[in-house]
Amino acid sequence: MRNPFVMDCGEFHVNYKQDMAIWKISRVRMRVFILLAVFAVFPMFASDYIIGLATLCGIAAIGAIGLNILTGFTGQISIGMGAFLGVGGYTSAILTAKLGLSFWIAMPTAGIVTAIVGGLFGLPSLRLKGLYLAIATLAAQVIILFVISRWDSLTGGTAGMVLSRPELGSFVFYSEQSYYYLMFVVLVITTIFSLNLFRSRVGRAFIAVRDRDVAAEVMGIDLFKYKVLAFIVSSFFVGIAGALLGHYTMVVSPELYSITVSIEYLAIILVGGLGSVFGSIYGAVFITLLPVLLRSGVEMLSGVFPDLSAVLIGMKEVVFGLVIILFLIYEPQGLAKIWKNIKDYFKLWPFSY
Amino acid sequence: MTFFLQMLVTGIVVGSVYSLVALGFVLIYKSSDAINFAQGEFLLIGTYVCLTLITAYNIPFIAALMIALIFSAVLGFVIERIVLRPFIGEPVISMIMATIGLSSVLAGIVHITWGHETRVFPKVFSEQPIHLGEIVIAPVYLWSLLIVVIMLVIFTLFFKYSKLGIAMRATADDQQAAMSMGISVKMIFAVAWAIAAIVSAVGGILLGNINGVNASLSAIGLKVLPVAILGGLDSIPGAIIGGLIIGILESLTGGYLDPLVGGGLKEVMPFVILVLILMFKPYGLFGKKEIERV
Numbered sequence: 001m002r003n004p005f006v007m008d009c010g011e012f013h014v015n016y017k018q019d020m021a022i023w024k025i026s027r028v029r030m031r032v033f034i035l036l037a038v039f040a041v042f043p044m045f046a047s048d049y050i051i052g053l054a055t056l057c058g059i060a061a062i063g064a065i066g067l068n069i070l071t072g073f074t075g076q077i078s079i080g081m082g083a084f085l086g087v088g089g090y091t092s093a094i095l096t097a098k099l100g101l102s103f104w105i106a107m108p109t110a111g112i113v114t115a116i117v118g119g120l121f122g123l124p125s126l127r128l129k130g131l132y133l134a135i136a137t138l139a140a141q142v143i144i145l146f147v148i149s150r151w152d153s154l155t156g157g158t159a160g161m162v163l164s165r166p167e168l169g170s171f172v173f174y175s176e177q178s179y180y181y182l183m184f185v186v187l188v189i190t191t192i193f194s195l196n197l198f199r200s201r202v203g204r205a206f207i208a209v210r211d212r213d214v215a216a217e218v219m220g221i222d223l224f225k226y227k228v229l230a231f232i233v234s235s236f237f238v239g240i241a242g243a244l245l246g247h248y249t250m251v252v253s254p255e256l257y258s259i260t261v262s263i264e265y266l267a268i269i270l271v272g273g274l275g276s277v278f279g280s281i282y283g284a285v286f287i288t289l290l291p292v293l294l295r296s297g298v299e300m301l302s303g304v305f306p307d308l309s310a311v312l313i314g315m316k317e318v319v320f321g322l323v324i325i326l327f328l329i330y331e332p333q334g335l336a337k338i339w340k341n342i343k344d345y346f347k348l349w350p351f352s353y
Numbered sequence: 354m355t356f357f358l359q360m361l362v363t364g365i366v367v368g369s370v371y372s373l374v375a376l377g378f379v380l381i382y383k384s385s386d387a388i389n390f391a392q393g394e395f396l397l398i399g400t401y402v403c404l405t406l407i408t409a410y411n412i413p414f415i416a417a418l419m420i421a422l423i424f425s426a427v428l429g430f431v432i433e434r435i436v437l438r439p440f441i442g443e444p445v446i447s448m449i450m451a452t453i454g455l456s457s458v459l460a461g462i463v464h465i466t467w468g469h470e471t472r473v474f475p476k477v478f479s480e481q482p483i484h485l486g487e488i489v490i491a492p493v494y495l496w497s498l499l500i501v502v503i504m505l506v507i508f509t510l511f512f513k514y515s516k517l518g519i520a521m522r523a524t525a526d527d528q529q530a531a532m533s534m535g536i537s538v539k540m541i542f543a544v545a546w547a548i549a550a551i552v553s554a555v556g557g558i559l560l561g562n563i564n565g566v567n568a569s570l571s572a573i574g575l576k577v578l579p580v581a582i583l584g585g586l587d588s589i590p591g592a593i594i595g596g597l598i599i600g601i602l603e604s605l606t607g608g609y610l611d612p613l614v615g616g617g618l619k620e621v622m623p624f625v626i627l628v629l630i631l632m633f634k635p636y637g638l639f640g641k642k643e644i645e646r647v
Contacts, residue, residue, distance in 0.1 A: 071446065077446050077449065079449075124628070124631055124632060127631075127632075127635055128631060128635055130445040131388050131445055131449070131586075132582075132631060132635055134388075134445070134449055135388075135578050135582060135627065135631070136628065136631050138575070138578065138624075139579075139624040139625075139627045139628045139631075140628075142575075142620075142621055142624040143621060143625065143628070146617060146618075149617065150614060150617060259575075263453055263457070266450060266453070267450070267454075270446075270450050274446070311464070311465040313461075313464055314460075314461040314462065314463075314464030314465035315461060315465065316461070317457045317458070317460050317461030317464065318457070318458050318461030318462060318465070319461075320454075320457050320461075321453075321454040321455060321456070321457030321458030321459075321460075321461065323454075324450055324451070324453065324454030324457070325436055325451055325454040325455065325458070328439075328440070328447050328450060328451050328454070329439050332443075332447060
């Protein structure tokens, strides 16, 4: 038997099966289960405020995984995620509030509708790439928001709509805890799906398109098909996240889905790590908690600098922008890479060279 | 007919400001292949500096304008050096996110320094409206148009005849060849950013004189995207003509279509045009077609 206290000196795979495995080492499986258990148990001890924050982080993570499939793995930049989030939220709102359907039908439908809209706006990717595509998705953002805020009869216009919490039989997901578990289940499913996606033909095709689209095409990958497919898959998850967010905050209105939200999601995957499923989660936690930490920091300092709280909004923007720029300059691969570096350091310690 | 002409004149004036701001945008793209999402914030900062100089320090308009322009140029230089230099040759998304981050930082600084409320420029131009046939024009519109035209002429001459301007065109054409001819490409990038900041500041100050100044002025930064795409991202005449077209279409939409749908279409119109252009003629009216070779 192996000595459990001796670390590996590296990961050495001797066949393809090992290389493709989700758990590369059996110890990782233990660690993941322990982590899952911790996240499943922690709401029983935490306050409602903390659980609420965790729920928001989780919902952001679902959307960020969606965006990462498109931007991080397939290399198609999208500045329209805020609006797609809105499409998800509004679809669910209309289905539940106007048509009286149950949340369990409305949420997947919201995903599908967003996927269709996303696929439509992905069509220009046939001819455009890089910068031009980014600008096209920016146009999608503006146009979708315009439709949402003008289609009064369906969306309630600028006033928005009110949603209810989902129900299961007679049980209503009203408490912070129950909604956290709902989000948790969806997040786990999303994570497992996307981890597995990139072990399949489709996922590898996405990565090939990102790395060199011409080479991918030469190898027989239908570029157009896979680009649009990436838009569809990614928008599906963003739509699900939008529906979850809508039912959590119980309100949808156009200004909740402005371009700032799109930028926030881009920042999440950038800070977390482009092309990393877990990176999306790290980034979502980081960016969601950033303003919260900033606010408590300002409150702590308000005794010393009483003027500080007046400039909080401005400071939030400055810090947010600085985080993006500093990550881009110093660690373009994001938190996922930092975490990997730390792990590698300890794996090889004390001979880490 | 009068209404149409009135809308047309408004469109031309606003469009000419778009042209000016888009000029800076195109210049940066041409020289360094970067899309500058912080153009709107450049505009805002230049405008606020000018406004503060006038209102708080009682400096005459022309002097304040000059100081604001010098300040903008320095700002452009510094930002290029600190923020953008590390991203030369990086993937598109890094460049886009860097300028988005930059715009967030600048917007935050504007919030902290100048707050949210709308401020107005003290009256610089006379308020006596000018009658041209049947249409009525405020002098500030005419002055704006005049200043924009002067700026555009100056820049056209600058690119055509000055040594620096020729060096900039050479760099845009082929960076390596330019470098081997002894042109400092880094210097050219810095100058491009400085000029972009200057033209944005002028555009902002003119718009500020027309409509007042608040943080929403930075939305122009996004509106120049349709302008630049319509004209072709790397074409300076394209930016000028694109600006006028978008300005006129926007104004006419505001006049004729907005009452039908209940407003708001004016702001979206440029982006609808943008999508159409991208679908049918992605490189715009005058843009250079990118040909990819393996």
